[in-house]
Amino acid sequence: MRWAVFDVDGTLLPGTSMERLAVRRLVQSGVVTGSMLIRFLLSGLRDLALGGIPGLLRNKGYFRGIREEELSVFSERMVRRSVVPRIPSAAREEMEGLRREGFRVLLVSGAPDFMLHPLALAIGADAAIGTVLETEDGRFTGKVSGEHLYGPEKTAILKEKAAELELDFEKSVVYANDSTDAEHMRLFGTAVAVNPRPGLRREAGRKGWRVVRWNNVVAAP
DSSP states (O other), X not given: OOEXXXXXXXXXXXXXXXXXXXXXXXXXXXXXXXXXXXXXXXXHHHHHHHHHHHXXXXXXXGGTTOBHHHHHHHHHHHIIIIIGGGSOHHHHHHHHHHHHTTOEEEEEEEEEHHHHHHHHHHHTOSEEEEEOEEEETTEEEEEESSOOOSTXXXXXXXXXXXXXXXXXXXGOEEEEOSGGGHHHHTTSSEEEEESOOHHHHHHHHHHTOEEEOOOOOOOOO
């Protein structure tokens, strides 16, 4: 089966991430307090020192203590109001063209799955794979359950899910923006570098991958 696989942060959402938008709105609404942010920053410095960027990305302390149901409802609203309007028209047109050609659409992102699934529903994607966060007694602990989908973990999850999705890598296409995505992009018969950072731009030049610029021109809250 042919799939069009899209990264979200920096790709469908140029210049930002779903979590960044979420935390900003949670702070504005008072759900995430100043003390929660300070606690996250202190633990984040520790995680960065011990585990580098991957260690820091696994720290979801700003969600600690928030009820699962509350964050799910919040995410659905945020996706409608702040995420979907930021997706560039060029990205939407590319996705629609692929659908007409018979591709199915898959979102793969390090963003939490409770944010990614509402986005998939909103834009008509056929499937989504995001990072799962740990919960206890219906509240988020601020930790990742399993692996954070970053760098090689995206490669691993795509290989793991290939049989279930009937994913034919050679006949499928992938879109991403960062050098940390290059590993899983190499799995595909066609790869497209979107708004690529320098490392991915160099890799795209070496591999002959198409490079596109998707710019967000829509103001969203």
